Amino acid sequence: MAQPSIDDMTHQLTQHHMQQSEKIETMYLTFPVEAELYGVAIAKVTEIVGLQRIMSVPDVPAYIKGVINLRGKVIPLMDIRLRFGLPEKDYDDRTVVIVLQIADAPIGLIVDGVNEVLDIPDDQIDRPRSYAPGDGGSLVKGLARLDDRVAIILEADLLVDTSEITLPQVENV
Amino acid sequence: MNPRPEQQNETASTAALLRVSSDKIGRLMDLVGELSLSVAETINTPELAGLDLEAFDAAAHRLTMIVREVQDAATELRLVPVAEVFRRLKRMVRELERETGKEILLDLRGEDTAIDKLVADRLYDPLLHVVRNAADHGLEDNASREAIGKPRAGRIILSAAQVGSEVRIQVIDDGRGLNYDRILTKAREKGMFGPQELPERSVLWKAIFEPGFSTAEAVTTLSGRGVGMDVLNTTMKDLRGRITVDSDEGKGTAVALHIPVSLAFLDSLILRLGPQLYCVPIDDIAEIAKPDAAGQVQISVADGAEMLRLRDRFIPVCRLERFFGDETATALNSLSEMVAIVFETSTGPLAIAVDEVLDRQQVVMKPLAGALRHLRASWGFALLATGDIAVVLDCERLANKESAA
CATH class of the missing domain: 2.40.50.180 (CheA-289, Domain 4)
Structure with a gap:
């Protein structure tokens, strides 16, 4: 499957942001993880960048690989495979970072690559209550019926939900 | 009311002062930050490694020095004296005197200590809380003070000083001080310490800053409801500051807020x-x-x-x-x-x-x-x-x- 270049993607993104702001609510950026196709609301995506040198930081969950300096902004990077509990895969020249803005803070998702931006109207998205026996299902906002495929729409806000990570609180006096 | 000398100074030099919105200064600070990073990136670029560039190195050095000075100057733009915060607290102490019926001497020190405007703007509420506590719980009423041989009027010292890269603001009262046993009992009730635990004094004193902690028997309208400590703790965390307490029973309490001069x-x-x-x-x-x-x-x-x-x-x-x-x-x-x-x-x-x-x-x-x-x-x-x-x-x-x- 031919992967569009980062420049193409960013161009597409900007186009969507600028011209179709009224439709932005139903636009999704899709990306493959193993054999599955995932989608994340375009409204949350600020840009797509190539992988750059990651600085390791302490005291973060294993799926946070570190931080990058993106034009003076510190952006934590989350390996989407590790976040989904899949085995780690070496990064290659197709690996890209999807930068999302979630609740005032940026986060970068490290993905194997990105596919196209799709317009998926709400009535094409099924929202069953739960997909998984555990809490994992809450990450899924819905399943989108595409022509011959299914895209799993992610609840981006919950990707960085830290409620499942209980770090000891330090008194700050 | 006497006109205060500081205010007169300000009016005299008004011509030389500019009012600039803090947003503009914030933007300048961001840009200066990016500038210094870009300069450093340019100078340290790996492509230059191993080259013998005498003139470039000299120019780069000069550039670095200038950027450093611009950085310092930009930081200074945001520095203001704490005097304004202190003046507001002074008014508040007059108010407290009326409400508590206690005579209070307020002693201000180090009012010209400079501090980041962003810090100064957020300092009043936490400090007010500490001062209120000192006036309400720290100081005894005038009659009790005389009875134990202390000067009739209670004294609160509000002092600011720069210590290294920190500004230390202290609120010192000469009141009754903190009672180790009473605070320990209360702290144990709240589950902060085990029944056998005997914390160090400096550790125990920190308990009084826990939300919902109050040892005052009577809850007055002024303080003692244990609220406000939240404001203090949150603000100090945001400002990268910390609180220390020192107290001698019978002699008084000193609460110090340590805050970095500049946040940038x-x-x-x-x-x-x-x-x-x-x-x-x-x-x-x-x-x-x-x-x-x-x-x-x-x-x-x-x-x-x-x-x-x-x-x-x-x-x-x-x-x-x-x-x-x-x-x-x-x-x-x-x-x-x-x-x-x-x-x-x-x-x-x-x-x-x-x-x-x-x-x-x-x-x-x-x-x-x-x-x-x-x-x-x-x-x-x-x-x-x-x-x-x-x-x-x-x-x-x-x-x-x-x-x-």
């Missing part, structure tokens, strides 16, 4: 530990030592705790790999192969072990946000001249955690 730039030392970079404010560092084999003590009975023997002192060593629970860290290097950075914290000296000291830099601070906000014992991230990112350590919280573990 930090003069610091860059340290490397494995793949990670750390950054420590230069004023926090007491000493840098290269431990030899005789200088390290391992205590197996205390979970393999390590001590550094430095001249005639034993200093606990904090291994950041352990502190942060890094499972990928394999066997720790022996201390003698590492560099020890020694801090003097309010809970005593503490050393951390790092692989090497890289550089001394004026770094740009970025706060912790989003997925990173739970990072412990850290002020935020520092953007380095190389474009790298370091974790800024807060050695006070590092030390607190260590003593609590």
